[in-house]
Amino acid sequence: MLRRLVAPTVAGLVLLAGWEVGVRIWGVPAFVLPPPSRVVVTAVDVAPLLGGDVLTTLTEASLGLLVGSVVGLLLAVLIAVFPWVSDTVYPLVTLTQTVPTVVLAPLLILWAGFGLLPKVVLVALTAFFPVLVASVTAMAAVEAEHAEMIAGLGGTRRHQLWLVQLPASVPGALGGLRVAATYAIGAAVVAEYLAGQSGLGVFIQRSRKGYEVDQILVAVALVSLLTGLLFLLVDGFARIVTPWQRPTDLTTRPGRTSPS
Numbered sequence: 001m002l003r004r005l006v007a008p009t010v011a012g013l014v015l016l017a018g019w020e021v022g023v024r025i026w027g028v029p030a031f032v033l034p035p036p037s038r039v040v041v042t043a044v045d046v047a048p049l050l051g052g053d054v055l056t057t058l059t060e061a062s063l064g065l066l067v068g069s070v071v072g073l074l075l076a077v078l079i080a081v082f083p084w085v086s087d088t089v090y091p092l093v094t095l096t097q098t099v100p101t102v103v104l105a106p107l108l109i110l111w112a113g114f115g116l117l118p119k120v121v122l123v124a125l126t127a128f129f130p131v132l133v134a135s136v137t138a139m140a141a142v143e144a145e146h147a148e149m150i151a152g153l154g155g156t157r158r159h160q161l162w163l164v165q166l167p168a169s170v171p172g173a174l175g176g177l178r179v180a181a182t183y184a185i186g187a188a189v190v191a192e193y194l195a196g197q198s199g200l201g202v203f204i205q206r207s208r209k210g211y212e213v214d215q216i217l218v219a220v221a222l223v224s225l226l227t228g229l230l231f232l233l234v235d236g237f238a239r240i241v242t243p244w245q246r247p248t249d250l251t252t253r254p255g256r257t258s259p260s
Helices: 002-025 036-049 051-081 083-096 101-112 116-140 144-152 157-195 200-209 213-241
Strands: none
Touching (some): 051 200, 051 213, 101 116, 101 157, 157 213
16 A cells, blocks of 8 residues: 555656756746746645636536436436337447537537536536446346346346346446546536636636746646546545445556465
8 A cells, every 4th residue: 555655656756856857957948848846836826816716617527427427327227228229329329429528618608608507518428428338338247147036036127127237237337437537627627718717727728828837737737636536536435335346456467466
């Protein structure tokens, strides 16, 4: 556990030190790439101004993640229950993922205005597909013997859904939710950047116009921190909901067996 914390921390510090030294040795202008020390100073200076922007981005990302996850899970249930939905709707939904959600942002703004709704919809469109695919895959992977046992005891198709398929889909859906959580903050920032009135995307847009690269880097660091925080919250929720799932040991390497 200690090694998993120390190794990336040391690597990050080495990277920051190399950045600081390299920028100063080669005389890179601050409006191109400021040193980390200047970014830290800027972060302290602008911190009192970022509270509202951070809250806006978190609200959009959280609502969009919630809506997208619910829609993805409900659609997965429909696909599992009705074969014609799997044959008709699922391929169309998959095809829509070839269109980047950022391309849809101008349309959403025209249809829903510049308020909260288009940002939430954009985040939801980004988040629902990982949940959908993971849930559908988990339901399809249910062993036939379990469903046949329910049928043999007199259970109906509804009983098979509630007693076998839905419980089996929970770990997969939560895995998809973890993936979606890593996209939610970024999707909200992109939506704000294109047409927002507040949020980290708007802060980045204003900083870009003023060539304040240090402020942009502060916003990028905040996006990374918020994404990590949201992922940890979702991961903690998943561990509570599925306590029987053993956490994956990220320290295990291929070809290395864990001690018994």
